[in-house]
Amino acid sequence: MRGRAMKYVDEFRDGGLAQGVARAIAQAAGTRRSYSFMEFCGGHTHAISRYGIADFLPANVRMIHGPGCPVCVLPIGRIDLAIGLALEQGVILCSYGDPLRVPASHGLSLLKAKARGGDIRMVYSTSDVLAIARDNPGREVVFLAIGFETTTPPTALLIRQARAEGLNNLSVLCNHVLTPSAITHILQSPEVREYGTLLLDGFIGPSHVSVVIGSQPYEHFAEEYRKPVVISGFEPLDVMQSILMLIRQVNEGRAEVENEFSRAVTRDGNRKAQALVAQMFELRRTFEWRGLGEVPYSALKIRAQYAKFDAERRFDLSYVPVADNKACECGAILRGVRKPAECKLFGTVCTPDNPMGSCMVSSEGACAAHYTFGRFNDATVVAA
Amino acid sequence: MSAIKPDYIRPLDLHNGCVELAHGGGGRAMAQLVEEMFFAAFANEHLAQGNDGAALPLPQGAGRLVMTTDAHVVSPLFFPGGDIGCLAVHGTVNDLAVMGARPLWLAASFILEEGFPLADLKRIVASMANAARVAGVSIVTGDTKVVERGKGDGMFITTTGVGMAPEGLVLxxxxxxxxxxxxxSGSIGDHGMAIMSKRENLTFDAPIESDTAALHGLVADMLASGAELRVMRDPTRGGVAATLNEIAKQSGVGMRIDEASIPVRPVVEAACEFLGFDPLYIANEGKLVAICTPDSAALLLAAMRAHPLGHESAIIGSVHSDPHHFVQMKTRFGGHRNVDWLSGEQLPRIC
Incomplete structure (x- = not known):
């Protein structure tokens, strides 16, 4: 039962150790100033909410939920393309689990398109996509590729393997996006640079991204923008330790890239994966992020020599942007300028069952995480 | 000279035969399937009469009739620890049990897909018959329909149950x-993860067995303990999280539970971790949630632990007044969070 620990997982969820780190955080944070840190990645947002990490932080340490949720930032128009492929072109559309619910135009989502007869299949890995393409030689199979640097190498492998096997019915609708460009975008936003409305004292960087790209790409933020970065694992103790490391950097006037997740992250990352990605993909000049708008050089597209694996070219798709609800504050929430509960739509028109904006879509989104795990904090709870 | 046997019907081919549309057509083939497949397995006097319904004598003593129905559509049909047949019995028996009723009779409706192997049907019917025998209930009436190939997922079973609850018991x-x-009453998530581990596009092989079981024996011991029970429910679809939220809403209260007190098998927890699922939302088919007065909690816990199906029982939390009807949880890590209703289905997370 629970008494028998799950090796290498439960060790990082130890409540007793958490109390110790919490005391160290409280001591380091003192009372003289406040600290605002952004956890870039939705996985960290999820961990903070799921384990109740906010309960361990003093009132003067605030966490801002960043835009690092690939499902949340996928714009409506890109999902519309996928739905069109399934419903109008009759392809077998393969997708990871959580994009299936994202609301698209005309009240549709991939799940609803499936109910209308679209052949939409949930896959757990790109090897499932290969199997589907092999089993259906007479049909077009398209993989809706989304995610940050963590899911890009598997997509690159998919293309390489499809080419090696001579699979002529498989292509990729590529929506892979890049972590460093999104952070740059936030650091260059007027709220951070000029108005000072958003106090941002540092970043928690996602360890799984850095397993691939290394910690080196963040050195630029530390130097150029004087913002400390700590690369952090996803277990709750990892996150707390990283917060402590950020507070100490701020207190000591340092702005460095530190690696909390030394058990797997190196400065250079996985060179083999980087080379594979560089072989298959090139930078897009610009890409729309739901909630953030157009972000320059923030996404990847498939290189011309692999054009036949690029669903956008293969099906001659043209992207049509679709605007979010006007009252939706997702943009401001993703940039850390507003909190979820400050949006008029939060918890009324916009809920996880009926999401209006991107942050409510995935369980990693700032609004969905707050709605699901933390909204009792907004309400006055009457004790029994 | 050939000997003509006017009443001879070739028996069902239980090795290579399949369900055909004729098996639902109302003719001789259907009568044969019903007799050789269902009557033989579920044998009892009411079914044997072959009428459109069963005329049943009310048991002696005061009480109230409790009635429930449950449709079963599980895929795959056979899973570690059970199959759709025993599940169809346990699901309905448990719905009666958590109402405080002693289960008496079941009705079973089968929707079979054309082409479904008769050998599989026989296995499932035998499993149903065995589950009913162990639970002490009779399957007294039923129905069979056959749908065209591609219009059913092998088979669906709907069971309706009737039971008797003691007068004055209101759960x-x-x-x-x-x-x-x-x-x-025990560890959570076993059934749902046993099913997940066998889904065709999932290739992890975890030794997880469904907890499917009939709970009325456990319930009888709980009622006999003298504890003052308020609510009982079996946390099936949506798991313990859905059950607690339903009760909180119906009763207009809030709840606080302690994650550390909720039993989860390490293998279930590992499988959930792997897929990004939360065991609180995973289905169970042999567990129940009970709410009782504070004074009788110790008594009830002891009664539950004394029964084989409840030996891992635990107190997991308490009821509070809360106008928002939130179910809150102290995490094992030591923080607090909401345990919300599930929105849609749980989907595996990307990263």
Whole structure:
């Protein structure tokens, strides 16, 4: 039962150790100033909410939920393309689990398109996509590729393997996006640079991204923008330790890239994966992020020599942007300028069952995480 | 000279035969399937009469009739620890049990897909018959329909159950009161993860077995303990999280539970971790949640632990007044969070 620990997982969820780190955080944070840190990645947002990490932080340490949720930032128009492929072109559309619910135009989502007869299949890995393409030689199979640097190498492998096997019915609708460009975008936003409305004292960087790209790409933020970065694992103790490391950097006037997740992250990352990605993909000049708008050089597209694996070219798709609800504050929430509960739509028109904006879509989104795990904090709870 | 046997019908080919549309057509083939497949397995006097319904004598003593129905559509049909047949019996028996009723009779409707192997049907019917025998209920009436190939997922079974609850016993989702204690009869998530581990596009092979079981014996011991029970429910679809939220809403209360007290098998927890699932939302088919007065919690816990299906029972939390009807949880890590209703289905997370 629970008494028998799950090796290498439960060790990082130890409540007793958490109390110790919490005391160290409280001591380091003192009372003289406040600290605002952004956890870039939705996985960290999820961990903070799921384990109740906010309960361990003093009132003067605030966490801002960043835009690092690939499902949340996928714009409506890109999902519309996928739905069109399934419903109008009759392809077998393969997708990871959580994009299936994202609301698209005309009240549709991939799940609803499936109910209308679209052949939409949930896959757990790109090897499932290969199997589907092999089993259906007479049909077009398209993989809706989304995610940050963590899911890009598997997509690159998919293309390489499809080419090696001579699979002529498989292509990729590529929506892979890049972590460093999104952070740059936030650091260059007027709220951070000029108005000072958003106090941002540092970043928690996602360890799984850095397993691939290394910690080196963040050195630029530390130097150029004087913002400390700590690369952090996803277990709750990892996150707390990283917060402590950020507070100490701020207190000591340092702005460095530190690696909390030394058990797997190196400065250079996985060179083999980087080379594979560089072989298959090139930078897009610009890409729309739901909630953030157009972000320059923030996404990847498939290189011309692999054009036949690029669903956008293969099906001659043209992207049509679709605007979010006007009252939706997702943009401001993703940039850390507003909190979820400050949006008029939060918890009324916009809920996880009926999401209006991107942050409510995935369980990693700032609004969905707050709605699901933390909204009792907004309400006055009457004790029994 | 050939000997003509006017009443001879070739028996069902249980090795290579398949369900055909004729098996639902109302003719001789259907009569044969019903007799050789269902009557033989479920044998009892009411079914044997072959009427359109069963005329049943009310048991002696005061009480109230409790009736429930449940449709079963599980895929795959056979899974570690059970199959759709025993599940169809346990699901309905448990719905009666958590109402405080002693299960008496079941009705079973089968929707079979054309082409379904008769050998599989026989296995499932035998499993149903065995589950009913162990639970002490009779399957007294039923129905069979056949749908064209591609219009059913092998087979669906709907079971309707009738049971008898003692006069004066009221177990209802609206009876939880602030101060009450919440108990759980054992480890969670086993059934749902056993099913997940066998889904065709999932290739992990975890030794997880469904917990499917009939709970009325456990319930009888709980009622006999003298504990003052308010609510009982079996946390099937949506798991313990859905059950607690339903009760909190019906009763107009809030709840606080302690994650550290909720039993989860390490293998289930590992499988959930791997897929990004939360065991609180995973289905169970042999567990119940009980809410009782604070004074009788110790008595009830002891009664539950004394039964084989409840030996891992635990007190997992308590009921509070809360106008928002939130179910809150102290995490094992030591923080607090909401345990919300599930929105849609749980989907595996990307990263």
């Amino acid at each position: 209802s989702g609206d009876r939880a009161r602030p101060g009450d204690v919440i108990l759980l």
